[in-house]
Each structure stands twice: as C-alpha cells, then as structure tokens.
Amino acid sequence: MAADDSRPVGLDASALRRTLRAYQRPNMARSLYEVGLTVALFATAWAVMAVALRYGLVWVYLLMIPPAAGLLVRLFMVQHDCGHGAFFANRSANDWIGRAIGVLTLTDYDHWKRSHAVHHATSGNLDHRGVGDIDTLTVAEYRARSAWGRFRYRFYRHPAVMFGLGPAYVFILQGRLPVGFMRKGRALWLSTMTTNTAIALLAALMAWTVGAGAFFMIQLPVVALGASAGVWLFFVQHQFDRTHWRIDDDWDSSEAALYGSSHYHLPAALRWLTANIGVHHVHHLSSRIPFYRLPxxxxxIPELRDVGRLTLLQSLKCVPLTLWDENSQRLISFREFRAA
Known part of the structure; x- marks a missing residue:
C-alpha cells in the first residue's frame, strides 16, 4: 500500500496544527494527580516484588514484573511530556520533575530532551536522519552498501536486537554518556554525570534496604522489559507501511507530523499505561498537548481517528519493514527488496 492511499480527503495538516493549540493548556491538579498516582503505583509494585522475594512467593514476583515495567513506561511518558513543556505551565516544574523521573527511568532528562527535540524537528526528513530516531536506510542506500555494511544494518534491524539487546544497551549503558552531543559543552556532561550519581545513590540505598540480590532481581527485569516496551512503542509510531518520508526540498513539518506518525489504537489498559502516546500523529502536530488531553x-476531531491507525495485531506486521522505497513511497521488507 502506498503511503498516500489511506489519507483522508480534506485534512489540512497546517490548519490542524493551529486548531490544536486550544488543547495545549495543562491542568495543574490533573498533572500532579497523574504523576503522583504513577509514582505511588510503581513504588507499590516494587515493594510487592521485594516482599514476595523475601517470603519465597516467586509466582507473585513473576506476576508483578509486567505491570511494574508498564508503570516505568508510564513514568517515562510523564518525563516525555515534561520535556515538551506540556505537563506543567511552569518551565522549571517541567524540568525538575523530568530530571527526578529520569533517575527512575535511567534517562538523563536534559540530554534526552535535546535529542528528542531534534527528532521532532526532523521527523520524516530523509536529509536529516540520525538523531533521536531509529536508523532507517533507503533502498538505494542499502543497495550501495558493502556486504559488511548490509550485514551490520540487518543485524541492527533484527527483532532480537531491536527489541531485546538494543533497548537494554541504550537505557542501561549508552544512556550513561551524552551520546550524540559529546562536543556540545560541559552542561550536558554535568547533567548526565549528576543523573548517573543520583541513579547510583538510589540503587545503593535500595540494595542496602532489600539486599543486593533482591534489588537486581527486581530492577533488571523491570528495566529491561520496560525499555523493550518503550522502544517497541517508538518503533511502531514511525516504522509503519503508510509512514511519510521526503527529501528536504519536499519536506513539510506538518505533513510529516500528521502522516509520518501512527495512531496506535491500543486496548484501554495499555492506553493508560502508555499515557496515550499511541495518539502519536496528534502529539507530533502539537507536542505541547498533555497526554491526558489527547483523547x-x-x-x-473524529477525522483524526483513522489517520495512520494501527491495532495491536496490525502493528506486528511492522516488524519486517526495514527499508524506505523512494519509488513506491513506502517501507518495505528485506524479502521485498530481494524480490524486486
């Protein structure tokens, strides 16, 4: 299916962007409630796991890993909204809440905020790839690579790496340095090292409280599963059949936002855990909208419900899509590339 085939007639992306400004005003009480509830539930899930391990209730411990990981994802989404200045009207409140949550999500807030801003400013632009996004080659670029270059790209795009090894590496190891902004001065280095220090102190405190073994048995699977879920969400938000990529001269930020981002329509419980981030086309059109106003x-504006819409089952078909075919204006798989 070509990228343009499913576009509703009559939607003006630039006009929609102006219309959406009316939804950008955060509600202080609602924001405090959302962050407070999520922190409380995450702490409770963590405590239940610790008690379960202490008393040998392995089945309770295992049962709690997915919801704890889901709540960690939700905390990241709060941090995400703070990075866009969307969660509170006050900039300092956004930044300090975002930095505090970053200690729990193993993400330096200031580094991530800058990287993510680049992603929003260049999403869908073929001439400005590489910062804050998933590496995606065009068919021509892949064809021009050496055998070794093709192997490295195929390895990177393999599901076991993309959704398994990769997320754990990015959040646990790569996040300890301001990767991508190493030469941007001392501010990002200071921010990253401060976050690392806070993470180490909190980890030491929790290990002292529940024991080092219990701490790692809880924290490692929760972080690994949460990281994988987060990368999966980010992948599906832009790596789908009907997505939108253009060269710089033909690129329009509003068009790229509306048609290059999916509407990942999840079941209600998953929409809550992911803080409505599946309404990603609206988020890219107007990133200052708090997540609780996206519904x-x-x-x-019901016309937006079917733009880039993917169900949970349909999203599984996105996994093989790895190359942007500039001729058909769609993502294709390695199998389709070989058959062409």
Missing amino acids: DVLRD
Whole structure:
C-alpha cells in the first residue's frame, strides 16, 4: 500500500496544527494527580516484588514484573511530556520533575530532551536522519552498501536486537554518556554525570534496604522489559507501511507530523499505561498537548481517528519493514527488496 492511499480527503495538516493549540493548556491538579498516582503505583509494585522475594512467593514476583515495567513506561511518558513543556505551565516544574523521573527511568532528562527535540524537528526528513530516531536506510542506500555494511544494518534491524539487546544497551549503558552531543559543552556532561550519581545513590540505598540480590532481581527485569516496551512503542509510531518520508526540498513539518506518525489504537489498559502516546500523529502536530488531553482531540476531531491507525495485531506486521522505497513511497521488507 502506498503511503498516500489511506489519507483522508480534506485534512489540512497546517490548519490542524493551529486548531490544536486550544488543547495545549495543562491542568495543574490533573498533572500532579497523574504523576503522583504513577509514582505511588510503581513504588507499590516494587515493594510487592521485594516482599514476595523475601517470603519465597516467586509466582507473585513473576506476576508483578509486567505491570511494574508498564508503570516505568508510564513514568517515562510523564518525563516525555515534561520535556515538551506540556505537563506543567511552569518551565522549571517541567524540568525538575523530568530530571527526578529520569533517575527512575535511567534517562538523563536534559540530554534526552535535546535529542528528542531534534527528532521532532526532523521527523520524516530523509536529509536529516540520525538523531533521536531509529536508523532507517533507503533502498538505494542499502543497495550501495558493502556486504559488511548490509550485514551490520540487518543485524541492527533484527527483532532480537531491536527489541531485546538494543533497548537494554541504550537505557542501561549508552544512556550513561551524552551520546550524540559529546562536543556540545560541559552542561550536558554535568547533567548526565549528576543523573548517573543520583541513579547510583538510589540503587545503593535500595540494595542496602532489600539486599543486593533482591534489588537486581527486581530492577533488571523491570528495566529491561520496560525499555523493550518503550522502544517497541517508538518503533511502531514511525516504522509503519503508510509512514511519510521526503527529501528536504519536499519536506513539510506538518505533513510529516500528521502522516509520518501512527495512531496506535491500543486496548484501554495499555492506553493508560502508555499515557496515550499511541495518539502519536496528534502529539507530533502539537507536542505541547498533555497526554491526558489527547483523547479529547480524537473526540472533538473524529477525522483524526483513522489517520495512520494501527491495532495491536496490525502493528506486528511492522516488524519486517526495514527499508524506505523512494519509488513506491513506502517501507518495505528485506524479502521485498530481494524480490524486486
């Protein structure tokens, strides 16, 4: 299916961007409630796992890993909204809440905020790839690579790496340095090292409280599963059949936001855990909208419900899509590349 085939007639991306400004005002009480509830539930899940391990209730411990990981993802989404200045009206409140949550998500807030801003400013632009996004080659670029270069790209895009080894590496190891901004001065280095220190102190405190063995048995699977879920969400938000890529001269930020980002329609429980980030086309059109107001947009502008819509089952078909075919203007798989 070509990227343009499913686009609703009559949607003006630039006009929609102006309309969505009305939804950008955060509600202080609602924001405090959302972050407070998520932190409380995550702490409770963590404590239940610790008690379960202490008393040998392995089945309870195992049962709690997925919800704890889901709540960690939700905390990251709060941090994400803070990075966009969307969660609180006050910039300092956004930044300090974001930095505090970054200690729990193993993500330096200031480094991630800058990288993610580049992603939003260049998403869908073939001439400005490489910062804050998933590496994606065009068919021509892949064809021009050496055998070794093709192997490295195929290895990177393999599901076991993309959703298994890769997320754990990015959040646990790569995140300890301001990768991509190493020459941007001391501020990002200071921020990253401060976050690392806070992570180490909190880890030491928790290990002292529950024991080092129990701490790692809880924290490692929760972080690994949460990281994989987070990368999966980011992948599906832009790596789908009907996505939108253009060269710089033909690139329009509003068009790229609306048609280069999916509407990942998840079951209600997963929408809550992922803080409505599946309404990603609206988020890219207007990143200052708090996540709890995104459903209001779909209610008031029903035309947006079917733009880039993917169900949970449909999203599984995105996994093999690895190369951007500039001729058909769609993502294709390695199998389709070989058959061409």
